[in-house]
Amino acid sequence: MSNLTPMMKQYKEIKEKYKDSILFFRLGDFYEMFFDDAIIASKELEIALTQRDAGGNEKAPMCGVPYHVSEVYVSKLVEKGYKVAICEQLEDPSIAKGIVKRDVIKVVTPGTITDMNVLDEKSNNFLVSIYFDNLGVGLSYVDSSTGEMYTTENLGTTNDLYDYVLDELGKIFPTEIICNEKFAENKKVMNIIENRINPYITIYDSDLTSNIDWTIKITNHFNVNSTKNLGLTGRMYSILSTGKLLDYLYDTQKDSLKHISNLEFYNSAEYMIIDINTRTNLEIHETIMNREKKGSLIWILDKTSTAMGGRLLKKWLEQPLLNIKEIVKRQQIVELFVNDIITMDKVKDCLRKIYDLERLISKISYGNCNARDLYSLKISLDRLPELKELLIQSKNEIFIELGMKIDSLSDICELIENSIVDNPPISVKEGNLIKEGYNEELDDLKKANIEGKQWLANLESKEIQKTGIKNLKIGFNKKSGYYFEVTKSNFDLVPNYFIRKQTLTNSERYYTNELKEIELQILGAEEKMIEMEYNIFQDVRLKVKAQTNRIQRLSKQIAKIDVLNSLAQVAYKNNYVKPKLNNRGIIEIIEGRHPVIEETLSDSVFVPNDTLLDNKDSLLQIITGPNMAGKSTYMRQVAIITLMAQIGSFVPAKEANIGIVDRIFTRIGASDNLSQGESTFMVEMHEVANIMKNASKNSLIILDEVGRGTSTYDGLSIAWAIIEHIATNIKAKTLFATHYHELTELEDKLEGIKNLTILVEEKGDEVIFLRKIIEGSTNKSYGIEVAKLAGIDEKITNRANEILFQIEQNRKLTNSNKKSQSNHQFDFIDYKKNYFLDKINKLNIQKITPIEAINILYELTEEASKLKERTQNE
Numbered sequence: 001m002s003n004l005t006p007m008m009k010q011y012k013e014i015k016e017k018y019k020d021s022i023l024f025f026r027l028g029d030f031y032e033m034f035f036d037d038a039i040i041a042s043k044e045l046e047i048a049l050t051q052r053d054a055g056g057n058e059k060a061p062m063c064g065v066p067y068h069v070s071e072v073y074v075s076k077l078v079e080k081g082y083k084v085a086i087c088e089q090l091e092d093p094s095i096a097k098g099i100v101k102r103d104v105i106k107v108v109t110p111g112t113i114t115d116m117n118v119l120d121e122k123s124n125n126f127l128v129s130i131y132f133d134n135l136g137v138g139l140s141y142v143d144s145s146t147g148e149m150y151t152t153e154n155l156g157t158t159n160d161l162y163d164y165v166l167d168e169l170g171k172i173f174p175t176e177i178i179c180n181e182k183f184a185e186n187k188k189v190m191n192i193i194e195n196r197i198n199p200y201i202t203i204y205d206s207d208l209t210s211n212i213d214w215t216i217k218i219t220n221h222f223n224v225n226s227t228k229n230l231g232l233t234g235r236m237y238s239i240l241s242t243g244k245l246l247d248y249l250y251d252t253q254k255d256s257l258k259h260i261s262n263l264e265f266y267n268s269a270e271y272m273i274i275d276i277n278t279r280t281n282l283e284i285h286e287t288i289m290n291r292e293k294k295g296s297l298i299w300i301l302d303k304t305s306t307a308m309g310g311r312l313l314k315k316w317l318e319q320p321l322l323n324i325k326e327i328v329k330r331q332q333i334v335e336l337f338v339n340d341i342i343t344m345d346k347v348k349d350c351l352r353k354i355y356d357l358e359r360l361i362s363k364i365s366y367g368n369c370n371a372r373d374l375y376s377l378k379i380s381l382d383r384l385p386e387l388k389e390l391l392i393q394s395k396n397e398i399f400i401e402l403g404m405k406i407d408s409l410s411d412i413c414e415l416i417e418n419s420i421v422d423n424p425p426i427s428v429k430e431g432n433l434i435k436e437g438y439n440e441e442l443d444d445l446k447k448a449n450i451e452g453k454q455w456l457a458n459l460e461s462k463e464i465q466k467t468g469i470k471n472l473k474i475g476f477n478k479k480s481g482y483y484f485e486v487t488k489s490n491f492d493l494v495p496n497y498f499i500r501k502q503t504l505t506n507s508e509r510y511y512t513n514e515l516k517e518i519e520l521q522i523l524g525a526e527e528k529m530i531e532m533e534y535n536i537f538q539d540v541r542l543k544v545k546a547q548t549n550r551i552q553r554l555s556k557q558i559a560k561i562d563v564l565n566s567l568a569q570v571a572y573k574n575n576y577v578k579p580k581l582n583n584r585g586i587i588e589i590i591e592g593r594h595p596v597i598e599e600t601l602s603d604s605v606f607v608p609n610d611t612l613l614d615n616k617d618s619l620l621q622i623i624t625g626p627n628m629a630g631k632s633t634y635m636r637q638v639a640i641i642t643l644m645a646q647i648g649s650f651v652p653a654k655e656a657n658i659g660i661v662d663r664i665f666t667r668i669g670a671s672d673n674l675s676q677g678e679s680t681f682m683v684e685m686h687e688v689a690n691i692m693k694n695a696s697k698n699s700l701i702i703l704d705e706v707g708r709g710t711s712t713y714d715g716l717s718i719a720w721a722i723i724e725h726i727a728t729n730i731k732a733k734t735l736f737a738t739h740y741h742e743l744t745e746l747e748d749k750l751e752g753i754k755n756l757t758i759l760v761e762e763k764g765d766e767v768i769f770l771r772k773i774i775e776g777s778t779n780k781s782y783g784i785e786v787a788k789l790a791g792i793d794e795k796i797t798n799r800a801n802e803i804l805f806q807i808e809q810n811r812k813l814t815n816s817n818k819k820s821q822s823n824h825q826f827d828f829i830d831y832k833k834n835y836f837l838d839k840i841n842k843l844n845i846q847k848i849t850p851i852e853a854i855n856i857l858y859e860l861t862e863e864a865s866k867l868k869e870r871t872q873n874e
Contacts, residue, residue: 003056006099008034014087014104021085021107022077024070028093031073031086032064044080045073068427074108075118081200084108107252110200111176114145114366116359122302122310124148128174128199129245130165131206131237132183137161138237139168140245146311146358147259147365147552149245152266153237162189163690168268170276171318174199178248180206196276204244214243221246222263231265238265259365259548272320272646273663277687281666281702282639283596284317297640300595301649303569305351308358308555309562316563320646322660324581330564330648331578332398337568338650343394344568350387351562354380357555365545371424371433371537374544377551378416384408384554387561402561407554412547419540431530433537442536445529452522456482459514469493474515482519483509567649574599576650579641580657585615585698587642587661587733591654594637595644598652607771608654611638613733615697618754620727620734622743624778625758630771631737632668635702638735639664642700661733665691666702681710692725701726701734708739714857716740721853727752744777 004012011034015023022041024031033041034052042049042063054060065073074084086108090101111127119125128141140151154164166189169177177199184190184203193199215227218239222230232238242263249257280288287295298317304310321327337344355376363369364377384406391403419438436443460474469490476482480502486494487507498510511519544551570576574595591608598606607630612618623631641651645658667687688706695701706722707715719740726734727750736743744755755777759770788794 003058005053005055008054008060010099010102014102018083018085018104018107021083023085023087023104024065024074025087026067026089026102027064029067030064031067031070032062034060034062036061038063040082041073041077044082045076071115071117075113075115078108078110078113079118081110083200105254107254109176109252111142111174112144112249112252113175114359114362114368116145116356116363119145119359121307121356122304123314124311126172126174126176127245127248128169128172128177129241129248130177130179130183131240131244132161132165132180134158134182136237137165137183138235138239138241139165140238140241141172141174142245142249142260144249144253144260145362147261147362147548148264148358149242149260149262150264150266151232151235151238151242152268153235153241154268155237162186163694164268165189166192167273167275169193169197170279171274173197176200176202178202178204178244180204180244182206202248212243212247214239217243217246218263221257222261230263232263235265253366255366257365258545259362259552261549261552269662270322272322272643272661274318274320274643275663275665275690277690278639278664278666279318281668282636282643282664284643285314295596295600297596297643300574300599301567301570301644303566304562305348305565306354306558306562307356308559309351309566311358312556312559313563313566316647317643320643321648322646322662324583324660327581327646327648330567331650333402333564334568334571334648334650335578336394336396336398337565338572340394340396341572343390343399344565344572346390347387347561347565348569350383350390351558351565353383354558357551357558361544361548361551361555364541365548367541369541370426370428371420372426374416374420374537374540375422375424377544378413378420381409381413381416384413385410402557405557407550409547409550409554412544412551415540415543419536428537429530429534431526431533433533439532439536442529442532445525445532448525449522449529452518452525455518456522459518463512467493467495475509480509481511481523482515483511484515485509564648571650574652576652577654577656579645579651579653581645582657582659585659585733586657587611587613587638587659587700588655588657589638589641589651589653590656592637592641592656593652594633595640595652597633597637609634609637609771609773611773613638613659613700613735615731615733616752619731619752620723620736621754621756622723622746622777623735623737623756623758623773624739624741624744626760627739630758630773632704633771634773635704635735635737636666636668639666639700639702659733660698661700662696662698663694664700664702665695666704667691667706668702668704688722692722692730695726695730695732697731699730699732701732703734704737705739706736714861716742717853717857719743720746723753724750741777747777 011023011025014025015037022033022037024033026032032038032052034054038049038061041047042061045063045065047063047065050062051059052062070086074086077084084107085104086106087102088105090103093100109127111125113119113125124143125145126141126143128139131138136153136155138151138153140149142149152168154161156164165183174197177193179201181203184201190201194201218227218230218232219225224230227233227235227239232242246257249260274282274284279285283296285296285298286293293299298314301317302310302313304313337347357377357380360369360373360377360380363373385408388403388406388408391399391406394400394403419434421433421435424433434442436446456474460472463484464470464472469486471487471490473485474482475485483501484498485507486498486509491508494508494510497512499512500508501511502509571578589611592611593606593608611634613621623634625631637652641653641656642658642661643664644651645656646660651658667684684706688703691701691703703722707717707719710718719736719738720743723734723736723743723746726732727746731752747753747755755775756773757776757778759772759774760778761770
C-alpha cells in the first residue's frame with residue numbers, strides 16, 4: 001500500500017471500511033470503481049473496463065459512471081443483490097490543499113433503496129430486523145421510501161417462534177433481512193426464506209451489540225421520554241429488533257431519518273393470519289403459474305388512483321381484520337360510494353391527480369429531491385380543497401367527518417406556489433428554479449444578468465459598425481468564456497485592440513478589454529445567481545421537511561379514501577353485495593362466485609354456488625367429483641369471499657353472512673421442494689402438519705386431494721385420520737376435496753360431516769361438467785373422460801377403460817397389445833378383502849393421533865411389500 005498514489009491510498013482506506021459494498025468513488029463528474037469492484041460493476045452494468053495508474057507500476061482495473069445519472073446504475077446493482085457505498089468529495093477540489101477529502105455519505109442496500117423510478121409504486125420495499133432466542137422473537141421492519149415502521153414480537157417454544165416468523169415474513173415479503181446468529185442457526189428455516197422470499201440477508205453477531213442500550217437509541221430517534229410512549233412497555237424483543245434496525249439505518253443512511261417519525265406496534269393475533277402457502281394458493285398478489293399480477297385477487301380489487309392507496313390495499317389483504325366494528329366502518333364508506341356513484345367518480349378524479357405523497361416527503365426529508373419533486377407536491381396539494389369540499393358537501397355524516405379530517409396544507413402549497421417555477425429543470429445547480437418576486441436580491445441579479453446580455457448585443461452591433469466585419473459574432477463556451485469570432489475572409493479587417501484568444505481551422509477568436517469587463521460582470525452575476533437559487537431552494541425544502549408529520553398523516557387519509565373508493569368501484573361494476581358478519585361461526589353464501597375466474601371467463605357464464613358451513617351439522621364438507629369440474633374453484637372462492645369480507649370489501653354473491661375466522665389454511669396442489677431434499681408427499685405432509693398444529697375452531701381450512709402423493713391405501717388412511725382429527729378435536733370449518741370415495745362413509749360415522757358433489761351430465765360417451773355443487777357423493781372420478789378432454793390418444797383412453805373395468809370386477813388383468821409379439825400379465829390384489837383392511841378396521845381410530853396413524857401405516861406397508869414379494873415368487 002506504500003507504493004500507491006495518494007488518491008489510491010485514500011480509496012483503499014475507505015474501501016477497507018466497506019468491504020461488503022461496491023464503492024462509488026467520486027472523481028469530478030464521475031463515480032469511479034477500482035480493482036475487484038470495477039471488474040464486478042463493468043460486467044453487471046455492461047460498461048467499459050479500463051485501467052488507471054495505481055502507483056508502483058501497478059495498474060488498477062477501473063470503470064465509471066456519470067454522477068448525474070448514477071442513481072440508475074446504483075439501482076441496477078442493488079437489484080442484482082449488491083450493496084453500494086456512495087463516496088463523495090467533501091470539499092471543493094478547486095480550493096482543496098492536497099488530496100480532496102472524501103467519505104461515504106450513504107450505503108444503498110436492497111432494503112433501503114428510495115429511487116422512485118426503480119421501486120414498484122404500489123408495493124412497499126421493506127427491510128426487516130429479527131432478534132431471536134429460545135424464549136421469544138422480535139420482528140421490526142421499515143420502508144425507507146415511505147417512512148413506515150412497524151414492530152411485533154412473540155413468546156413461545158422454538159419451533160412455534162420459527163413458524164411465527166415465517167408467517168410474518170410471508171406477509172411482509174421483505175427485500176432485505178438483518179438477523180442475529182441465533183436465528184440463522186436454523187438452516188432449514190433460512191433455506192425456506194431464501195427459496196420462497198429471496199431477500200438480501202445480513203447476519204450479525206449478537207454479542208457485539210449486547211451491551212448497547214437500545215432503549216436510549218429508540219427514545220432518542222423518536223424523540224420520546226420512554227418506550228412506553230411507543231407502546232413497547234415490557235416488549236423486550238421488539239425493543240431489541242427495533243434498536244438494531246435503527247442502528248443499521250443510521251450506519252447505512254448517515255442521515256437524521258426524520259421522516260421515520262412513528263413506530264407502530266401490532267399484535268398479529270389482532271388480524272387474520274394467512275401463511276405463505278395460503279397466500280400462494282389463493283393467488284392473492286400474483287398467479288401461481290406466471291407470477292403475474294393479472295389473474296390475482298389484487299388485480300380485481302385494485303382500482304386505486306394513488307400509489308399510497310395501492311400499497312394500503314395490499315396491506316389490508318395481508319392483514320384482514322377480526323374486529324367486526326372496524327370492518328363495518330369500512331363497509332359503511334364503501335356502501336356510501338356505491339350508492340352515490342357521482343361522488344365516487346368525482347373523488348376518483350381528484351385522487352388521480354395526487355402524486356405519491358409518502359415517497360415525495362421521504363425524498364424531501366432525505367435531501368435528495370429536486371425542484372420537480374416540490375412542484376409535484378404542490379400539484380397534489382392543489383387537489384385537496386376540491387376533495388375536501390366534495391366530501392363535506394355530500395351531506396352525509398361519515399363523508400363530512402372524512403372531509404373535515406383532511407389537512408389541506410394550504411401554507412405548504414402557497415410556499416411552493418410562490419417560490420418554485422412551473423415545470424422546473426431536473427438539476428438544482430444550474431439555475432432557473434425560483435420564481436420572480438420571491439427574493440428581491442435574486443431578482444436584482446437576474447435583472448443584471450439580462451442587462452448584461454443586452455450589453456453584449458449592443459457591443460456586437462457597435463463593433464460591426466466600427467470594423468466593417470458584417471458577420472462578426474459574439475460567442476460563448478464554458479472553457480473560453482465570451483469571444484468575438486472572425487472568419488478567414490475578414491482577417492484583414494481585425495483592429496489592433498482585438499486580442500487573439502483561440503485559432504480554429506476557418507476562423508479566429510478574439511476578446512477586447514470591454515468584452516472582458518462585461519464577461520466578468522455577467523459570469524459573476526450568473527454564478528452568484530445560481531448559488532443563490534440553490535440556497536433558496538434548500539431553504540424551501542427545509543421548510544417543507546419541517547411539515548413531514550402533517551404530510552404523512554395526510555397521505556394516510558388519502559390512501560384510506562382511495563382504497564375504500566376502489567372497493568366501491570369494484571363492487572358497483574361487478575355486482576358485489578355487502579356481507580353480513582357474525583361471531584357465531586356460520587359462513588353462509590348464496591350464489592357465491594369466484595371474483596377472478598368470473599372476470600376472466602370469455603366464452604361461458606360463471607356458475608354460482610351456495611355454501612353453508614357451521615359449527616354443528618356442516619362443520620366439515622367432503623367434496624367428491626371429477627377433475628376439472630370446479631371443486632378447487634368452489635373451495636377457493638369460499639376462502640376468498642371470507643377474506644374479502646374481513647377487509648371490509650363487498651363480495652361476489654347474492655347474499656353472504658360471514659363468520660369471522662382467525663386463520664385461513666390451504667393445502668392445494670402438489671410440488672416438490674428438491675432444493676431442501678423434500679418430495680411432493682413430504683411437502684404435503686409438512687403443510688398438513690402445520691395446519692393440524694395451528695388451526696383452531698375459528699379457522700377455515702381448505703384441503704384438496706390430501707394423501708394423493710403416496711400409495712392408495714396409505715393416502716386414504718391418512719386422509720381418513722386427518723378428517724377425524726379435524727372433526728373431533730380441532731372443529732375448524734373445513735372443505736375437503738378428494739377422489740377417495742371411501743371417505744364419504746364418514747358422513748354417517750361422525751357428527752358435523754356432510755358430503756357434497758359436483759353435478760355431471762353424461763350423454764353417451766360425452767361428459768358435461770355442470771359445475772354445480774349439491775349435497776351427496778359420487779363414486780366416479782371421470783378421470784379417463786378428463787384425459788379425453790385433454791387430448792390423450794383415443795387408443796390409450798380406450799385401453800384405460802378396459803383396464804378400469806377389469807379392476808372394478810376384481811379380476812386378473814391381461815394386457816394384450818396387438819402390436820407386441822408377447823403377452824404381459826398383470827396381477828390385481830383386492831385390498832378390500834385382504835387382512836390388511838381387517839387390521840385397519842380393528843384400530844381404534846378415534847383414540848390415535850395422525851402421527852401414530854402414519855407409524856402404523858408404515859408397519860403395514862412393510863408387511864404388504866413382503867407379502868407382494870412372496871406372492872410374485874409363488
